[in-house]
Every structure is written in structure tokens, then in C-alpha cells.
Amino acid sequence: MAPQPSAANPADLPATELLNLYARRALSPVTVTQAVIARAEAAEPHLRALYAFAPEAALEAARASEARWLKGEALPLDGVPVTIKENIARKGVPMPLGTAARDDVPPSVSDAPATARLREDGAVIVAATTMPDYGMLSSGLSSIHPLTRNPWDLTKGPGGSSAGSGAAAAAGYGPLHLGTDIGGSIRLPASWCGVVGLKPSHGRVPLDPPYYGRCAGPLTRTVADTALMMRSLSRPDERDPTALPPADLAWLDLDGLELKGLRLGLVMEAGAGLPLDPANRAVIEAAVQLLADAGAVVEPVPPFLSQKMLDGLDLFWRQRASLDIEALDATRRARVLPFIRDWAAGGRDLSGAAVFHGMSQMAAMRDAALAAIRAYDFLIGPVSPNPPFPAEHASPTNDPARAMAHIAYTVPFNMSEQPAISVPAGFTPDGLPVGLQIAGRRFDDVGVLRLARAFERIRPALRPWPVVA
Known part of the structure; x- marks a missing residue:
């Protein structure tokens, strides 16, 4: 069972329940938006998850939503509060x-595109959420935003780069949160904040501009809310030349997946990067046993990522970041987070051949990930090798030379364009969340959601959501 929301506070209600309550006129979008604003105002001095917080605009949108419900003209997400990661454009809001x-x-x-779909469907946009410099850290450390912290333990970070999105979801700033993921930036904060985070198939959610491996997707407290959000986000937009063809997918048909006989490949060892922490391993092993007990056929999959692949990708990304930073004047360059400057410096003097070979490792990752799933319906395993780390650290290693050591479980599925989700699996002995990753075949986004929902049903009850005030 998923944790039960507090009936006393509508900020904790899932979007699926809010829509039912609105339809019965048992709850108003204005009341819910007021509760979300109050929750954020109480928690923000501690979490600092929000950027461009706009309570008055949110209340105005909520009042318009309430009027549509009363007239019988409700939209698919009408009156549901949502936050949007800072790097996803919102008209009239700066995007640093x-x-x-x-x-x-x-x-x-x-x-x-994703903002437009949410607005078209009546979602109430409450705020943007924080991110680290250029989205190139798995932490809430930024040179412009205050340090974002993890609601489960304020001494820890929420992960990143969808840092504020993960923290806001866990803290109950409403039910729906939109992030981006190029190497794990949705799934890592989802795992470390104990929420659901989906990286869709590449092109499933249109982007402007698109980039290798980059996806936008939901962070929510339930799989059903993630599916509900995807129904809106996946509508077409001609601004993305890499977008998938429009498809009428059964996003809300989550039940009925038969676990018995399902073929699951278990990726317990990543093959590169940091070793798997014993506390994370124990949680994942318990989750895998639940699936096996339900009749799934679970087989170990040998590591398919190599250190050469991870190092090559790291060099390519460093070179890209270096070009962006070196194009700045000296004053602006000095404002970039020092960790990012130091990391990007490793790409400054690379030869064309080195950049080409680094980029070729993206294709090698793609081929390895697609080969690994060929014999299975899904791949499962850890999202992260480690629990949440100190909030002040830029990454789990806090070392620019090893900046990518923690993304070995997540980044292959960005390069292979496969859908992958983090679903809460349990907690370490210290009470920190651990996520189970489920990756599907290319374009099987609904299948990934169905397996995540099936696991959500057999998983033991989780701990109550953290209260930050």
C-alpha cells in the first residue's frame, strides 16, 4: 500500500482523488491551492525548493478552474496544482x-511544450522549482538558487538536477511536479526523495529544444498521478523534431498486469561508477523478492555498462559545458558554481578525435542497454548506488574528477531512449528513501507504469510523508 495522505490537508491528496472530489463538488480548486500555498510557505524557509513562486497567479487560475467545474466545462487536469522545473520555459518567467x-x-x-499542455488542461501552476547550474549536478547546489534540501532529512540533498521537483513532491507542495532527465535527473531525486519519477521514452514528451537523451517527465507521489500527468504531457508539439508520432496510449489503464511469468532481468551491478551501498542493496533485494513471490521470473543480468562508456560520456558533456562557459565574459564565468567550472575545464582542450570517441560511447551505451533487455519484458534494479548525501555536496563523491560516478544505473536508458521509472521501494536503516528502477522496451511507457503500479500494490506500507515546518 502507498502511504495514506492526511485527510485534514488537501495539499496531500493525489491528483486522481482531487479530480473526483472536484467533480462531486466536495472540494474546491481554490481551497486546494490555498492549502498548497500554505504548505509551501511553511516549509520553504527550510527546503528552498521553489523559484518564481507565484501564489496570487495560482489563486487566480484556481478561481477560473472553480468556475469551469461549476459550469460543467472542466478540463482534464482542471484545478490540480503543479510545479514546473526552472529549465522548462514558462511565458513571462526568466529561465536562468x-x-x-x-x-x-x-x-x-x-x-x-510541456508547460503549454499543462496550462491547456487546466493545471494550476504554483511555481517553478530549483535546479543546479546548467542542470549538470545530481544535487540541489546552485550559484543562483538557495541550497535545496531533502524533506526526509534536512542535512541531506534531494538529488538533481530536478532538485526542487523531488523535494516539492515529497513535501506535499501539491500532487504534480514536472522535471527533466538527461542522465538520471528525474529518477535520482525521485529515489532520494521517496517519490515516483518517470523518464519517458525519448520523444514521448515534446521538448523545445530537444537534446541527446534529454526527456521531461513527472515526479509524483503515486504511479496513477504520473500516468495522469503523462496523458497531458505526451500530446504532440511541432516544435520538437525528435518527438514520437502522436499515439493514443491507454495511460490510465494501469491495472491487470499479470506478474506471474513476467520475465524480469535484474541489473544489480552497474559495471561502472560507485559500488552499490549495502543499505540500498538490501532494499532492492527485498523488492525483487516481492516480485518473485508474486510469480515473476527474475534472472540476474550481467553488467552491461563499462567504465569506458561512462568516461566517454563524461568527456563529451564536459566539452559541451566548457563551450558554454568559455563563451561567457570573465565576470559571468566567475559566477558559475566552482564545481561546475572545475568539471567543465576537463573538456576545454580535448581534441576533435577525443570528443568524437567520447560521443561514440553514447551509441555504445544504447546498444548495450537494448541488448540487455532483449530476453526480458523489463529490467529492474537500483536507481542509485548510494543513499542521499550531504546537502552541501555537489555530488555523492563531491569530486569533479568523478562527477558521473553515481549515474551508472540511470544514464544508459537515456542513451537507449527507453522508458524508465523510479518507484519507492523502502528505506535505509537511517530512514532515507530508496527507489526501485523499472526500465522497459523502447516506447513501452505504459508497460513500465503498469509494472510500477503492480509493485506499488504489493509493496509494504511506506513511512508517513515528512512534515517540514
């Missing part, structure tokens, strides 16, 4: 990409 080097960037002139 987490760095003080862009502290005077002008407001965005239009909504990004």
Missing part, C-alpha cells in the same frame, strides 16, 4: 538554468 551567470536573463517569450 540554475546559474548566476544568467542572473539577468529576460523572461521567456512563450511556454515550453
